[in-house]
Amino acid sequence: MAEARSGDTRERILDAAERLFMAHGYEGTSMRQITGEAQVNLAAVNYHFGSKESLMQEVFRRRLDWLNEERMRVLHALQAQAGGKPLKPSQIVDGFFGTLLRMGGDEKRGGVTFLRLLGRTLTDPSEFIRAFLAHEYQEVMDRYKEELFRALPDVPKAEIVWRFHFMLGATSYAIAGTDALRLVTDWQIEAADATDRLDRLVPRLMSFLLGGLRAPLPQFQDAAVDGL
Amino acid sequence: MAEARSGDTRERILDAAERLFMAHGYEGTSMRQITGEAQVNLAAVNYHFGSKESLMQEVFRRRLDWLNEERMRVLHALQAQAGGKPLKPSQIVDGFFGTLLRMGGDEKRGGVTFLRLLGRTLTDPSEFIRAFLAHEYQEVMDRYKEELFRALPDVPKAEIVWRFHFMLGATSYAIAGTDALRLVTDWQIEAADATDRLDRLVPRLMSFLLGGLRAPLPQFQDAAVDGL
């Protein structure tokens, strides 16, 4: 059983696919583009991954496995530190979204490229992609959801779930980083490199998310959400 | 110059394309699917619109022209009523996002189908689509941005622009309505029809957006954003 330098080929394909899927989407990226950029033979993808769909899944699994573990690790650390008491919403939000955003600064984990890919993929229309992502996220998501319920006992659970949705949306769009509507035109380019942009993004996004999470409940009810 | 029933054909194509682009994305939808669903000849799209790209643009223009006018109309009405004084942030947010969301309840304007299409398209990777949307949105966007600056004179403009971004993301993801991560599983299906879901969504989203917009500024600064 020779291993050869296949490890090299596999990773080169995954890197190229990650970058191209981010830039042009799943449907908009061809096998020939991927193998061309990776400088491997066209048949290599099917040999190593079986199909384009499987390649897509492997691109995500490579990153999400680590992210899932890290999010769980952070949550358990917070829980241990709290000693049975409910966590503060800010801790939970930081554990979930902060961990994701900090991943964007870690080049070994895909950096901003993977962040943008993930952000764009959350609204991707392809059914098999959404189904796969849902499965990958499910467990961690449920744990954080439960922890939010505990942290905000006076807020209806349905409301918390919705606000989790909204936070996901704001984050997903922010890391997709398309600036589709050219909002940031002349005012403040903040060009800099992607990593630098990310550093400034994190505190801004976090305070926005917390503000939204703690907002007064809709339709008349105005009770404080939490003593955050 | 005979007009024939071509008006019928054009609209049937636009309706089918709107639905299919929403469900499968631009790249994932073929001309044959579109003409098949619209029950017109394959060549009809190229005859009436020239190309698939032009069709995509027309699908959006048909709805966005009205949305742009309506958003402007609402803004001008608010300004007239305020008589030169700055508007309240809640008014601006409702004028921009509320107008969009209410469009989802108007079947003549595409209803939730177009809303979901728009939400998903904002993160679409295709360059020509983003460029087109940016151009369509530019003018109205700038006007609302300026009004937010006036309404929040103590908040740095860069901060406002970022929070506009975040609000767009939360809204875009919410109306894309994929629930990619199966957040809303068992807790509260809230099945009902799409319009009904929308009715409950609006107040929830609006209070989240305002909470985020009015959140304390990041990095230590904590001054109130506005006397909203």
Added chain:
DNA sequence: CTATGATTCAAACGAACGTATGAATCATAG
């Protein structure tokens, strides 16, 4: 060194893609 299994390679497959063509059909103007 030789044998074996893993990997790479050039080439081709059928299918589906967006688009173009020219004849048939339609509605209306004169």
Added chain:
DNA sequence: CTATGATTCATACGTTCGTTTGAATCATAG
């Protein structure tokens, strides 16, 4: 009714798609 231009239609064009194939090449085990 006839002529004219708009629209529809069946069909085909040339590309590109994801995938497959079988031989060539490589690395290692015995």
